[in-house]
Amino acid sequence: MRNPPITKMESMTSNNLRKSAQSVDFQISYGTQSISYQVLHTARKTMEIAVHPDGRVVVKAPPGTALDAIKHRVHKRARWIARQLAWFQQFQPRTPPRRYVGGETHLYLGRQYRLKLLQGEKEGVKLTRGYFFVSCRNKPAPEKVQQLLEQWYLGKAREKYSEILAARLPEIKHLGCKEPKLQIRHMKTRWGSLSPGGVLTLNRNLIRAPRECIDYVVTHELCHLQYKNHSTAFYQLLERLLPDWEKRKHRLECLLV
Numbered sequence: 093m094r095n096p097p098i099t100k101m102e103s104m105t106s107n108n109l110r111k112s113a114q115s116v117d118f119q120i121s122y123g124t125q126s127i128s129y130q131v132l133h134t135a136r137k138t139m140e141i142a143v144h145p146d147g148r149v150v151v152k153a154p155p156g157t158a159l160d161a162i163k164h165r166v167h168k169r170a171r172w173i174a175r176q177l178a179w180f181q182q183f184q185p186r187t188p189p190r191r192y193v194g195g196e197t198h199l200y201l202g203r204q205y206r207l208k209l210l211q212g213e214k215e216g217v218k219l220t221r222g223y224f225f226v227s228c229r230n231k232p233a234p235e236k237v238q239q240l241l242e243q244w245y246l247g248k249a250r251e252k253y254s255e256i257l258a259a260r261l262p263e264i265k266h267l268g269c270k271e272p273k274l275q276i277r278h279m280k281t282r283w284g285s286l287s288p289g290g291v292l293t294l295n296r297n298l299i300r301a302p303r304e305c306i307d308y309v310v311t312h313e314l315c316h317l318q319y320k321n322h323s324t325a326f327y328q329l330l331e332r333l334l335p336d337w338e339k340r341k342h343r344l345e346c347l348l349v
Contacts, residue, residue: 116130116131117129117130117131118130118131118159118163120163120166120167120170122167122170122171122173122174125174127149127166127170127173127174127177128149129141129149129150129151129166129173130148130149130150130151131151131153131159131162132150132151132152132153133153133154133155133156133157134152134153134154134155135154135155136152136153136154137154137320137321138154138321139151139152139153139154139157139161139162139165140152140153140322141165141166141169141173142281143173143176143177143180144180144281145180145345146180147177147180147181148281149166149173149177150281151165151166180345190238191234192207192234192235192237192238192241193207193209193234193237194207194208194209194232195207198224198241198300199300199301199347200219200224200245200248200299200300201252201299201300201301201302201303202300202301202302202303202305202347205219205222205223205224206222206223206224207223207224207226207237207241208223208224208225208226209226209228209232209237210225210226210227210228210232211227211228211229211230211231211232212227212228212229213229214227214229215227215228215229215240216240216244217240217241217243217244224241226240226241228240245296245297245299245300246276246296248299249276249294249296249298249299250276252299252303252306253274253276253294253298253299253306253310254274256303256306256307256310257272257274257292257310257314259307260307260310260311260314260333263333264314264317264318267317267318269314269317269318270290270317272286272290272291272292272313272314272317273290273291273292274291274292274294275291275292275293275294276293276294276295276296277293277295277296278295278296278297279293279295279296279297282295283295283298283309283344284298284309284310284312284313285313286313286314286316286317290317292310292313292314294306294309294310294313300347301344301347302343302344302347304340304343305340305341305343305344305347307334307340308334308337308340308341308344309344311330311333311334311337312330312337314333315329315330315333
């Protein structure tokens with residue numbers, strides 16, 4: 093059966109054309125369902141399809157990859173894409189945006205803690221007795237509370253990510269791989285990544301997830317030191333290092349969707 097034609101939904105702007113990662117949106121039909129997906133041409137050797145919690149389907153392809161080849165890959169994976177979209181749909185509506193007011197709950201290492209806002213001489217955040225105590229010099233404003241809380245999260249991310257990475261390093265070094273350099277930053281669509289130069293980047297928001305889920309992301313990325321793509325050998329190594337990785341991945345997606 094021939095694949096239905098791709099319908100281009102949005103043309104690239106001149107600004108997009110100047111970017112190293114060019115993106116265009118497309119749509120295909122799968123049964124009675126329409127699947128929209130974004131194409132990103134990036135500096136990589138293989139094609140990757142990712143379904144994100146907000147319903148976006150992103151295809152990353154090497155520069156110069158023909159759109160017909162991308163369309164063919166999307167159609168081959170359409171059943172899997174549809175299942176992932178349906179799975180994420182069950183969590184709608186998503187958690188509303190945080191307002192950083194007293195009584196609001198925030199995650200840390202998989203547990204919910206309520207905010208208690210205080211006014212005092214010393215600014216900072218303390219986690220004690222099941223609460224985030226956020227102290228501000230002036231009357232606590234949401235913007236200031238958010239700033240202090242994000243600073244606290246970043247400090248904890250540096251501490252916990254380094255601990256988890258250190259615990260996994262002996263297994264990786266045993267394979268003959270070099271220790272990666274760790275960096276932490278905000279990432280919109282990924283929990284972690286490993287650069288060709290061996291830099292392990294982790295999402296700062298991952299600190300909200302349980303420790304076992306952070307360990308899964310770290311281990312997943314460390315496996316890329318040995319295997320650059322998601323080959324059978326890659327998943328065999330991941331399975332050996334972390335037999336319950338699928339359970340951890342599922343918990344991460346359920347908690348932070």
